[in-house]
Amino acid sequence: MTAGLHVTVDGPPDAPVLLLGSSLGTTGAMWQPQVAALTERYRVVRYDHLGHGGSVVPAGPYTIDLLGRKVLRLLDALGVARVHYAGLSLGGMVGMWLAAHAGERIDRLALLCTSASLGPAEGWRARAATVRAGRLDSIADAIVERWFTPAFAARNPDTVAGYRSMLVSTPAAGYAGCCEAIAAMDLRPDLAAVRAPTLVIGAADDPATPPEQAAAIAERIPSARLVVLDGAAHLANVERPEAVARLLAAHLDPEGVVPR
Numbered sequence: 001m002t003a004g005l006h007v008t009v010d011g012p013p014d015a016p017v018l019l020l021g022s023s024l025g026t027t028g029a030m031w032q033p034q035v036a037a038l039t040e041r042y043r044v045v046r047y048d049h050l051g052h053g054g055s056v057v058p059a060g061p062y063t064i065d066l067l068g069r070k071v072l073r074l075l076d077a078l079g080v081a082r083v084h085y086a087g088l089s090l091g092g093m094v095g096m097w098l099a100a101h102a103g104e105r106i107d108r109l110a111l112l113c114t115s116a117s118l119g120p121a122e123g124w125r126a127r128a129a130t131v132r133a134g135r136l137d138s139i140a141d142a143i144v145e146r147w148f149t150p151a152f153a154a155r156n157p158d159t160v161a162g163y164r165s166m167l168v169s170t171p172a173a174g175y176a177g178c179c180e181a182i183a184a185m186d187l188r189p190d191l192a193a194v195r196a197p198t199l200v201i202g203a204a205d206d207p208a209t210p211p212e213q214a215a216a217i218a219e220r221i222p223s224a225r226l227v228v229l230d231g232a233a234h235l236a237n238v239e240r241p242e243a244v245a246r247l248l249a250a251h252l253d254p255e256g257v258v259p260r
């Protein structure tokens with residue numbers, strides 16, 4: 001645990017740091033499909049959001065600002081001045097906040113299956129209340145159904161079960177606190193301040209943060225490029241592991257060799 005956040009670090013110690021932020025109800029383990037490819041060139045640091053995985057669990061509600069400031073404290077504690085950052089969904093929301101509010105710390109940015117404003121707020125507050133009442137398990141199937149396409153889920157029942165298990169292991173206060181952060185979030189006015197070269201990845205079959213949300217982010221960030229992946233729902237890095245690894249590698253090092 002560093003600065004209250006659980007981190008997993010892989011890759012060469014002297015390589016540039018790539019910080020990975022995961023989605024609501026997952027941990028840094030969510031990024032496992034990309035770790036082998038990305039550690040060829042980067043020191044890959046995966047952190048668990050506040051209230052998730054092995055990180056500390058304050059009572060909440062949280063805000064995106066609070067989640068972002070925790071990441072800045074993490075970078076300070078790790079002694080890292082500047083990083084590349086890739087985040088999926090909630091991880092992307094924190095990434096937008098970091099790039100807008102601490103742009104000097106973010107080199108290149110990748111935002112996957114995320115949104116700058118994800119209403120309706122009442123829905124997120126109702127989900128937080130359900131989870132605070134101890135009923136995350138009762139809504140887990142409906143949540144996970146949006147993470148994977150039906151075809152992928154039919155072919156990979158064990159993978160889906162593993163992610164469901166990650167979801168229901170999330171501390172209730174942490175999950176609810178992050179739902180409340182999303183309810184209160186509007187990052188749209190911040191996006192014009194993002195200076196980092198940015199890759200925005202949407203997924204054609206993502207019902208949680210549909211590709212229109214990715215397009216809306218890319219329109220507002222001055223140096224953004226948009227890619228929409230087909231054959232994937234919300235956890236596009238799990239359904240399209242090689243495609244996501246290649247897109248990230250090419251974006252982070254445009255002059256470099258893209259992994260096979």
Ligand SMILES: O=C(O)CC1=CCC(=O)O1
Nearest residue numbers: 023024089090091143208
């Ligand atoms: O799990 C969901 O409901 C979809 C989602 C929204 C933000 C996030 O990180 O995941």
